[in-house]
Amino acid sequence: xxxxxxxxxxxxxxxxxxxxxxxxxxxKLAGVPQGQISRIESNAVDLRLxxxxxxxxxxxxxxxxxxxxxxxxxxxxxxxxxxxxxxxYPAIGKELSHMQMALRSLRTQSLAIAQADEFxxxxxxxxxxxxxxxxxxxxxxxxxxxxxxxxxxxxxxxxTDATKAITYLRNNIAHSTTTQIRNVPPxxxxxxxxxxxx
Amino acid sequence: xxxxxxxxxxxxxxxxxxxxxxxxxxxKLAGVPQGQISRIESNAVDLRLxxxxxxxxxxxxxxxxxxxxxxxxxxxxxxxxxxxxxxxYPAIGKELSHMQMALRSLRTQSLAIAQADEFxxxxxxxxxxxxxxxxxxxxxxxxxxxxxxxxxxxxxxxxTDATKAITYLRNNIAHSTTTQIRNVPPxxxxxxxxxxxx
DNA sequence: ACATCTGATATATAATTGTATATAAAAAAT
DNA sequence: ATTTTTTATATACAATTATATATCAGATGT
Numbered sequence: 481x482x483x484x485x486x487x488x489x490x491x492x493x494x495x496x497x498x499x500x501x502x503x504x505x506x507x508k509l510a511g512v513p514q515g516q517i518s519r520i521e522s523n524a525v526d527l528r529l530x531x532x533x534x535x536x537x538x539x540x541x542x543x544x545x546x547x548x549x550x551x552x553x554x555x556x557x558x559x560x561x562x563x564x565x566x567x568x569y570p571a572i573g574k575e576l577s578h579m580q581m582a583l584r585s586l587r588t589q590s591l592a593i594a595q596a597d598e599f600x601x602x603x604x605x606x607x608x609x610x611x612x613x614x615x616x617x618x619x620x621x622x623x624x625x626x627x628x629x630x631x632x633x634x635x636x637x638x639x640t641d642a643t644k645a646i647t648y649l650r651n652n653i654a655h656s657t658t659t660q661i662r663n664v665p666p667x668x669x670x671x672x673x674x675x676x677x678x
Numbered sequence: 679x680x681x682x683x684x685x686x687x688x689x690x691x692x693x694x695x696x697x698x699x700x701x702x703x704x705x706k707l708a709g710v711p712q713g714q715i716s717r718i719e720s721n722a723v724d725l726r727l728x729x730x731x732x733x734x735x736x737x738x739x740x741x742x743x744x745x746x747x748x749x750x751x752x753x754x755x756x757x758x759x760x761x762x763x764x765x766x767y768p769a770i771g772k773e774l775s776h777m778q779m780a781l782r783s784l785r786t787q788s789l790a791i792a793q794a795d796e797f798x799x800x801x802x803x804x805x806x807x808x809x810x811x812x813x814x815x816x817x818x819x820x821x822x823x824x825x826x827x828x829x830x831x832x833x834x835x836x837x838t839d840a841t842k843a844i845t846y847l848r849n850n851i852a853h854s855t856t857t858q859i860r861n862v863p864p865x866x867x868x869x870x871x872x873x874x875x876x
Numbered sequence: 877a878c879a880t881c882t883g884a885t886a887t888a889t890a891a892t893t894g895t896a897t898a899t900a901a902a903a904a905a906t
Numbered sequence: 907a908t909t910t911t912t913t914a915t916a917t918a919c920a921a922t923t924a925t926a927t928a929t930c931a932g933a934t935g936t
Contacts, residue, residue, distance in 0.1 A: 481728075518915055519893090528924080542746060544743075545741060550758075700883085702881080720883095726892080
């Protein structure tokens with residue numbers, strides 16, 4: 481739509497994808513219909529301020545008016561507090577995404593908030609590494625375990641167990657990659673899909 | 679209108695008033711009708727993103743999406759780069775406002791950009807002081823001179839002269855107020871009008 | 877008293893939004 | 907493998923709402 485709105489709209493879309501949320505999931509959190517989010521992200525509409533604020537807040541973002549003089553400083557801070565994930569093999573990336581989704585749906589049900597926070601930290605730590613495909617099977621197992629937590633009798637224990645598994649994995653990977661140089665995920669030179677972030 | 683939009687809308691209004699712009703003046707700069715600005719500032723509409731961006735930019739503000747973790751830091755920077763004017767006697771405040779208005783309208787006509795910048799700096803420096811009413815007459819004279827610049831033959835000289843006058847005034851005032859303690863402008867305990875900033 | 881500038885408002889038009897549904901892609905199951 | 911089910915995004919249409927144009931009433935200053 482309007483040329484000036486593009487950067488804001490793009491940042492919304494990137495933020496949602498960085499959290500590996502679906503439009504529908506964001507829709508529920510923000511109270512904005514999924515169809516509307518679709519139109520917004522494709523920049524087909526000039527959305528209203530209330531919608532923008534609702535969506536931004538659902539993504540843990542705040543809308544701010546920054547003096548022109550201060551924008552470089554603000555951008556710098558924003559970059560620092562935004563986590564940049566390293567590239568991952570697609571299969572690995574999916575497993576990580578699914579774990580984050582499972583964690584979020586857990587948060588809406590379970591009361592084990594502190595444990596969920598711990599798990600989130602462990603997962604974030606794992607997310608800083610480029611993970612070799614060797615670990616795919618192990619990660620998949622952890623993911624399945626995480627997705628079962630909901631149905632578990634003792635959710636608290638199930639979460640802490642998962643956290644331990646993740647932490648263990650992370651340490652293994654970190655160690656192996658520092659010892660021997662691993663090849664980095666493929667990173668195709670071009671992609672037929674729209675690319676996530678430059 | 680919507681309760682969440684209020685803070686943003688308020689900041690827009692404050693920014694406009696801080697620059698002592700009229701809604702019409704902002705309207706021309708932003709390309710948004712004055713009537714619309716009126717409705718926006720009274721929070722009677724849920725404005726569209728393109729309007730918000732246009733208005734913000736006209737006020738030298740940038741719309742930014744800030745991670746929740748970073749908002750305190752951003753607010754801190756924003757406060758630092760936003761100039762807090764000291765209270766002024768109403769008559770003095772009006773003179774200062776009129777000079778800023780004159781300067782802006784000058785910018786749209788004259789090519790003396792560097793000189794205008796100099797003048798703006800001098801004016802900003804004067805604006806940091808709480809000015810005693812003793813100087814009203816002098817300030818008024820300068821203001822009238824500034825308002826005549828448009829019609830002047832040699833605009834460059836007229837501007838630099840005005841800058842000198844302002845700087846001179848500023849130094850006088852700064853000296854007199856440090857030497858002998860002056861009483862600060864009235865600051866009524868309550869006001870029947872809406873108040874500018876807390 | 878008059879001219880000018882301020883912010884507010886009525887109306888027509890154009891656009892977003894909500895509801896519901898469609899299409900496409902991915903996962904699961906047989 | 908192929909069919910079925912689920913999930914993810916896109917779109918059609920009606921209702922609601924913002925926006926532009928024009929005009930208004932009030933304040934301010936000359």
